[in-house]
Amino acid sequence: MAETPSTCPYCGVGCGVIIQSEGSQITGVRGDPLHPANHGRLCTKGSTLHLTAAPALAQQTRLLQPLLRAGRGQAPQPTDWDTALDLAATRMANTVQQHGPDAVAIYASGQLLTEDYYVFNKLAKGLLGTNNLDTNSRLCMSSAVAGYKATLGADAPPACYDDLQHARCLFIVGSNAAWAHPILFRRIEDAKAANPQLRIIVADPRRTETAEIADLFLPLQPGTDVQLFHGMLHAMLWEGWLDTDYIARHTSGFDSLKALVREATPERVARDCGLDMQDVLQAARWFALGGEDGSTAQRAPTLSLYCQGLNQSSSGTAKNAALINLHLATGQIGKPGAGPLSLTGQPNAMGGREVGGMANLLSGHRDLANAQHRAEVAAFWGVPSVPASPGKTAIELFEAAADGQIKALWIACTNPAHSLPDQATVRRALERADWVVLQDAFATTATAAYADLLLPATTWGEKLGTVTNSERRISRVRAAVPAPGQARHDWQIATQIAQRIEARLRPGQPSLFTYDTGNAAAGAERIWNEHRDSTRGRDLDITGLSWPLLESAGPQQWPLPAGAQAGTARLYADGIFPTADGRARFAAQPYRPVAEPRNAGFPLSLNTGRLRDQWHGMSRTGQLGRLFAHQSEPVLNMHPQDMERSRLQPGQLVAVRSRHGQIVLPVQADAGLGLSQVYLPMHWGSEYLSGRNAQGQAVGGVNALTTPAFCPQSKQPELKHAAVSVQAV
Numbered sequence: 001m002a003e004t005p006s007t008c009p010y011c012g013v014g015c016g017v018i019i020q021s022e023g024s025q026i027t028g029v030r031g032d033p034l035h036p037a038n039h040g041r042l043c044t045k046g047s048t049l050h051l052t053a054a055p056a057l058a059q060q061t062r063l064l065q066p067l068l069r070a071g072r073g074q075a076p077q078p079t080d081w082d083t084a085l086d087l088a089a090t091r092m093a094n095t096v097q098q099h100g101p102d103a104v105a106i107y108a109s110g111q112l113l114t115e116d117y118y119v120f121n122k123l124a125k126g127l128l129g130t131n132n133l134d135t136n137s138r139l140c141m142s143s144a145v146a147g148y149k150a151t152l153g154a155d156a157p158p159a160c161y162d163d164l165q166h167a168r169c170l171f172i173v174g175s176n177a178a179w180a181h182p183i184l185f186r187r188i189e190d191a192k193a194a195n196p197q198l199r200i201i202v203a204d205p206r207r208t209e210t211a212e213i214a215d216l217f218l219p220l221q222p223g224t225d226v227q228l229f230h231g232m233l234h235a236m237l238w239e240g241w242l243d244t245d246y247i248a249r250h251t252s253g254f255d256s257l258k259a260l261v262r263e264a265t266p267e268r269v270a271r272d273c274g275l276d277m278q279d280v281l282q283a284a285r286w287f288a289l290g291g292e293d294g295s296t297a298q299r300a301p302t303l304s305l306y307c308q309g310l311n312q313s314s315s316g317t318a319k320n321a322a323l324i325n326l327h328l329a330t331g332q333i334g335k336p337g338a339g340p341l342s343l344t345g346q347p348n349a350m351g352g353r354e355v356g357g358m359a360n361l362l363s364g365h366r367d368l369a370n371a372q373h374r375a376e377v378a379a380f381w382g383v384p385s386v387p388a389s390p391g392k393t394a395i396e397l398f399e400a401a402a403d404g405q406i407k408a409l410w411i412a413c414t415n416p417a418h419s420l421p422d423q424a425t426v427r428r429a430l431e432r433a434d435w436v437v438l439q440d441a442f443a444t445t446a447t448a449a450y451a452d453l454l455l456p457a458t459t460w461g462e463k464l465g466t467v468t469n470s471e472r473r474i475s476r477v478r479a480a481v482p483a484p485g486q487a488r489h490d491w492q493i494a495t496q497i498a499q500r501i502e503a504r505l506r507p508g509q510p511s512l513f514t515y516d517t518g519n520a521a522a523g524a525e526r527i528w529n530e531h532r533d534s535t536r537g538r539d540l541d542i543t544g545l546s547w548p549l550l551e552s553a554g555p556q557q558w559p560l561p562a563g564a565q566a567g568t569a570r571l572y573a574d575g576i577f578p579t580a581d582g583r584a585r586f587a588a589q590p591y592r593p594v595a596e597p598r599n600a601g602f603p604l605s606l607n608t609g610r611l612r613d614q615w616h617g618m619s620r621t622g623q624l625g626r627l628f629a630h631q632s633e634p635v636l637n638m639h640p641q642d643m644e645r646s647r648l649q650p651g652q653l654v655a656v657r658s659r660h661g662q663i664v665l666p667v668q669a670d671a672g673l674g675l676s677q678v679y680l681p682m683h684w685g686s687e688y689l690s691g692r693n694a695q696g697q698a699v700g701g702v703n704a705l706t707t708p709a710f711c712p713q714s715k716q717p718e719l720k721h722a723a724v725s726v727q728a729v
């Protein structure tokens, strides 16, 4: 039996795994005791990875050869790789030549490896000449990115997992870490066991399993987070709990924020958020003083952990910024146990941002809107320019395809016909586009039904490269078994199509994509080295890192510039921030309620989220019966009093209607929800949940209900709130 160290492909905790294999079969998995993210532990999903790679399951679900449809609605037929690659390149190049570069778009995934992301980004912005490259990371972390940049000056989480051991107060907000980041939650439990004095505050509209560990639970009304944070700051100001010295020496813009929160009195905030005023004051005290009840002289460290409850919101950037404001105002940053730490949803959403793999970003944390940054990237790639016009972000991209502006769609490693909100528009986009290419490991996704061309890609256990987890830690991903069937690595497919596009769009010029597609290890390392060189002098500088160093020293946290001996555990210890004047900026962003308020027609707030043992659209976890033991079918959770008022019985079928569509499923009682709130797991799509859109057409799945409204700064959609009604059918 061979053992290959790699990384779990599910969540942003980024646990190390040891893959056990015999020949071409993955036979087992165990936690990597040497990996600093998990020290050998795995959750239910991670510990069953090998079972989801079983050949019998793979035969039923994997895409193992290129397939081509003669026409929409027809069964796809096998084709060979050369034909498939030629066709993909020809259709993309023709669309660029006939309709301009912005008529094509690439929609990729936070589950791609950094090397895959790098090639896609260069292909779109350096070769095709469009910034229409976005990913499902837009649904995951873009509000965290915008929040960090608005306040701290860079997309860089300042804290790390080890800070859990040093913190004396944990502020967990908009995160059910017990289910979504289970191994991190084990570390929270360890910290509490080691230090019973650790104060844990959990703020969430639902009383989740995470809330069970809380010393103080704040069941705030959906979407009122900014008002809560402003109220906490108001109280800190009034009570003298701020770190005025830190504010004076290391920040700017406090006066504007002070004026903004003047009206956020504890009474008003308690009313708006549906909380007890004393609880708001207690949260403010513990946050400011690090769990202490005394004075600022005893101030101890406070660490915030937060996730989609803040990010998936029409005011996601304001929520992130308002929370970071609290850290800056109390000096709770840049020291052990203190700081804001966003929990990444997907395994490599951060690696994708590092290489600029989104519509508004460029390589090495450069900004598309910055002319100097565009010039730097163009010079680095050896192209005349990088297009200046902003690319379409996820929601905009599919709306543009539905409107006929985007004519060719290239989708990689994701399932937008399940995961994007407002599925009616997404389905229209996929139907209207002239050309849809899907490269994926799985043939059974909802999106596969719309693809003209399907290209088989490798997945966990077969791929190699790197990923970056929530604490900026870069880990190696290694292949334990060869690619099955005719599957190829995502970067190989992108490179081979890019080389063919070059022959049409820039004939006779040296290739921009000289990565060795015949040698996966050498090719991937070469791409990573190119990415590494693009970070020189940037906040995430990793010019001191190499694959041999990752091999010998293990996973490393960026930055790790040339000459450094090891990675950097936490940022901003010196109080100097990557802004023009070196000061962090307070962001005075007002509280705005949810985009779709409840009314008489839609009197309930719908929240969507993750179950403990499932992952996204279940293309992998849905293959394994034991992962349904925790919850076997989609059900609508509803407060028992709301059920009683509507005369609903547990298990009864109900129609859930929003302004966008309707689905039918059973209802169950959940006293952990607030009144007038309902909850749906995000995992079941149209294959399981039939439904209709507002025009009566057949569109199912959870996201038949959700709103396309997004944060104006981060463009992240409000998957955490839609106004709905529930009636018996």
Ligand code: SF4
Pocket: 008, 009, 010, 011, 012, 013, 014, 015, 038, 041, 042, 043, 044, 045, 046, 047, 181, 182, 183, 184
């Ligand atoms: Fe994988 Fe996340 Fe579970 Fe770790 S916590 S084993 S990364 S799913």
